[in-house]
Amino acid sequence: MLKKFTAALLSLLTLSLAACGDQQGSQGNASDSADSSTEKTYKIGFVANGATLWEYPKSSINFYMELQEKYPIEVVVFDAQGDAGKQSTLVGDAIAQGCDAITIIPIDNKSVIPACTEAMNAGVPVFNLGSVDMGEENAGKSFVSMIGAGSGLAASEIIGEAFVEHLEPGSKVVSIIGVAGTSETEQRNEVWQKMCEEHDIEILDVQSTDWDASKALQIMQNYLVQYPQIDGVFCQWDDGMVSVAKALEAAGRLEGTFLASIDGNKNGFDLVRDGTMYCTAAQNQKEICEKAVTTTLDYLAGNEVEPYITIPYIKITKENVDEYSPW
Template identity: 30%
Template sequence: MRKLITFVGSTLVAIGLLSGMTVAADDARVMQEKQAAEMVDTTAYKKDGPYKIGVAAGYMGNSWVVFTLQHIRYEASLHDEITEVLVTDAAFNPTKQVADIEDLISKGVDLILYWPVDDKAIEGALQKAKEKGIPTINTGGGFVDSPSVTASVFIDQWNLGEMVARRLFQDMGGKGKIFAMLPIAGTTAAVDQLAALKEVMKEYPDIELLTAEYGDWNRAKAKQITENLLQKYPEIDGVFSPAGQMSIGVAEAFDEAGRLGEVVMSPGDEYNGWLKWVRANNQGGAVTFPTRVGQESLRLGMRILRGESVRKGMKVPSEYISPGAAGVYAEMDRPDDWWASELPEEWKPQ
């Protein structure tokens, strides 16, 4: 028994020590804006076609990425001078992504588009590409400032979070209690969206943030967490949830608890399952997380290969779509795990 008491006691002391740790605040946003506005000298990359394009995917296992890649392929089809698009999939393995990038270099690609598993792990491989005159473009959800990256084509998570928060607070009449459902803790998406939410909250003193939770982009987990929060909080007036696949789980939990009527859902994104929900419930709407970032990335790459000067960071802006309009984008005969996009039908994933 004494041993057990000693063990429990020491564990509690450890908890106390660790709980005291605080996370340092990050105000790198202003710096990021400045870095993104810098111009890149592309003369070293200028070359005539035909071109071989390399795509080093950090992972292919989610529908957003699948649509983004289809946008790259579609854009490539519009350029006669592009003869081939080579795609590698690192399946969340940073070591494999390094090898993939080296493979693409040895296959003589003229441009590398990539989305990382771990930015730091692939810096060396990207640097090799740059030294061989191959521009590298980070494509997706965040800006990267590194000598090994020529440019970033990205969706500004902070801006997206700000738009979602403003719309939610307007829909709530500027007051009430909310909780935030965020992606994986520590990711750029989660950090920036929460920072933006808190920033907008300064303008709305009557909005109270009950808690910020992390649903890991997982519908089932978001639902489970919401089921618990519904037990804890007798009053929840709004939910900040920019990711549509989690918003459905949240809304379902409210619905099953018979409390959907009391809550205002924030805009999600153009995830088809969410758009179906918006259409059925005529609320929420969407702030887009555009899969055409892939298309814009290849367009920027082509400008670099032509030797045009470009910005180091190019934002693909998110747009607000009202509930009425968002419902129109819902494809009812398609799966939930699908994205509204302007891809021609034959270029959508089969």
């Protein structure tokens, strides 16, 4: 009888210990889960060039906001509204508000370098999102990485090749650009202009618009009055080209005029798809934004990252327009 009682007692103790072990294991897993749920969230200051003015920064911010659901980031937007001086001040505001990192779409590389250098010196890494190259000599000093489709020179080359391939020597063309004197505008025009000149394509006129589509319309209307022969138009952004096409159509001169632009947003894709425009040099903006976020997080985690990360421009023509998605 005593043996039976002892055996029962031992069995009961064994079950109790097993239950305690399971309970401790369960509590340990819950603790692990709690640790993962309290992963640090990094505050990213998004210093835009003009989200209220232009589609590219507005779309980029929207992509960043969506990425908050996927990555441990909190995005705080600072919008320069097209003012280079204000953008430099906003970099300082992002530092003051305790941002862990800064994403910037520069209006102009020269004007923001001192502010970005100050941020880097303060331990707030800067990541350049866009096509304005801040200069290799400033890598590691004024910015950590430039993530984008490359400088505007790459897009300008795509457009230059298109003009040379489709227009005969002696053709006459015009250009409608963004903000005169800024790096992005100069780079987007530079290679195109050189290639036209080398192939005896005459550039009749180049005028700036401050990236304002209504100004693009007015300038194109003036061109049509001033120049009886215009064989091609290069407009530096898709939304401006919509205005160019309207002016040409109203004047009865759309057919036979070669058109090309840069960006790759929905308006640009639509112009290519319906045959109004030959091509747009498109930026894969959604992929660029996600790569910028993951690069920022890698750097903040102590990993080395490349100073230049390029997701190349894509030449969008009628042949491949349905293979890609616009932004």
